[in-house]
Amino acid sequence: MAFLLTKLASLPSVLCLLTFLFWEVAGADGVPAIYVFGDSTADVGNNNYLPGSTAKANFPHNGVDFPAKRPTGRFSNGYNGIDFLAMHIGFKRSPPPFLSIASKIHHRIVSGIKGVNFASGGSGILDSTGDTMSTTNQIENFATVRSNMTSHLSEMQADQLLSKSIFIISTGGNDIFDYFLQNNAPNVTEKEKFITTLVSTYKYHLEKLYNLGARKFGMVDVPPIGCCPFPRSLSPTGGCLDVLNELSLQFNKATMALMHELSLTLKGMKYSIGSSNAVVSNIIRSPATIGIKETKTACCGGGKFNGELSCTPNASFCSERNRYLFWDKLHPTHAASKLAGLAIYGGSPEFASPINFKQLVEEDD
Template sequence: MAALVLLLPLLPLLAASALPSSEAAAKVPALYVFGDSTADVGNNNYLPGSNAKANFPHNGIDFPFSRPTGRFSNGYNGIDFLANHMGFKRSPPPFLSLANNTSHRILRGLKGISFASGGSGILDATGSTISMTKQIQYFSTVRSDLTGQLAIEQIDHLLSKSIFLISTGGNDIFAFFSQNRFPNITETQHFISTLITKYQDHFKELYALGARKFGIVDVAPIGCCPYPRSLNPTGGCLEMLNELARKFNEASKALLHDLSSTLTGMKYSVGSSYAIVMNIVNNPGTLGFEEIKTACCGSGKFNGESGCTPNATCCSNRRHYLFWDLLHPTHATSKLVGHAIFSGSKQYASPINFRQLVEDDYY
């Protein structure tokens, strides 16, 4: 009975359209996106030598015209669905696609830009792509571009009403885990503390640049992804990774509560991809999923030993898979996550959901 009660808020969301609709009237002035591969829509396409790319088949097989865009998905990612709920067609364009065109950058800066980069993390040492620090520097450039078009008061108003969406932290946890498979309590506490301290710096920097409304997507149960399962002799979830994700998510909530009580005008919502994905893992059939362990696209055990490449095995019934590749959700999963975070109960987004964050004091 308890499981059924938890699932009830998710069930109506399954009837939503398969793809985002055409762009309607935006409910916020702009959307600025920061984070890792869960949010990347193509920034890494412009990074020579980077291995953290998805701009090739089978990626994008369910995107319009079956086009691989750099999204780590068969179609849209969760940020696309959240953006659509806010009245945009999909996630804003990647910053690096606009970097050499100042006029286009200014124009898009008025509606939003994505700075997210696959492989990045909260810590500068995580990954070798565009760090959170660099992403915020890029945003500072966009703000500077706007000063030639708008008065300072107008820019401040624009940014204060816009949504700053952040989806990050998983790569930091993977990096820590790869260096220490069996951390003791002291090592774990030190890691989480270091991560949260740097995360706090990022929030304060964005606040200083004008951000006031933050939408955060927490770290999913990454220990249940096909890659960690392939490392586990039992084929089960790697609980150490899930425990680290839970500890980080709990510490992030406490951080945001504290920041919102000290930074004037700051408002936030934390969307729990952890709770939603765990609901799917524990109750797949009820939510329309048939395969929760094996990736749709990949190779090796659980299709989790290598990424989705043109030569990889790719399933045909993608709608019924929880995971697209060794670490990322399918379009179907992202659709459910996006709906639950935007409109769901406090189990899936707190202290308010994204809809309430968007509608709060907009007019």
């Protein structure tokens, strides 16, 4: 066994990622609920209920590989990364979108106790990002759920439930995109100022969640968004847009420092940062090793790299969806999300640190 572990440790990162495909990752006991916050990487249908939002995915070809081939509002041909993380923790999939139960919240308190997904496609950390439910709005909605809990549970019971629950947050990419569209060639000082503002606002949100009872934070960092089909379609060479990737890495580094700082100052707080950046970067570097054949062009869409037009009912879509990294111009396929979920949940420090999600789940209060 020691020899086998030594050999595995010597393999390239992408091969280590591949090994997760063959692991049985058992759901852990003791996690009563999952609460999800973020953007379209985590949305499971909240935007379906926002009449003014253009960031929707509740139509074909989205959901073509979801059970019953049903478009749910997920920006995917099937499940998204949050679904897979929820499965590994021991749930069927992501908890329901908040807006699907909002009008029934007093009658559906069980949904609040088992978990709720507040994520909204197009949203960001900053209130100025997007035209959907900002992180501020999402936390306000969680506060509503928290308040309803205490009409059915004691304060102590609610606190205990929340302290054992996992709070998953996947956001930041839209803030970076919006900033880039306003300034596509920022200098060093401008980049630093933007990242400082973004992380300072993120800190405020995380402290707010902590004050509402969150203790276990499962963060998902920003992938190399400059390599998505849409940014590639903007590049004269068709290559990745470096400025977007640089901003993503700066934000991820600053988030790591922020979480370490908060863990030292907020009593009982524990966290894991899952690196979608590392997962996607590994897939792009060595796609064939893990069964991916296309990393530049989206499966569904139109124009250059299928990244200029969205995935709509009139768009063409690929047949080998499990061989594509990107489903549409900005989002991963079901297959890529499955890889990310496996790596972040049970992976090495390259894919989740300072502990992985499995270790976060198993941490005692």
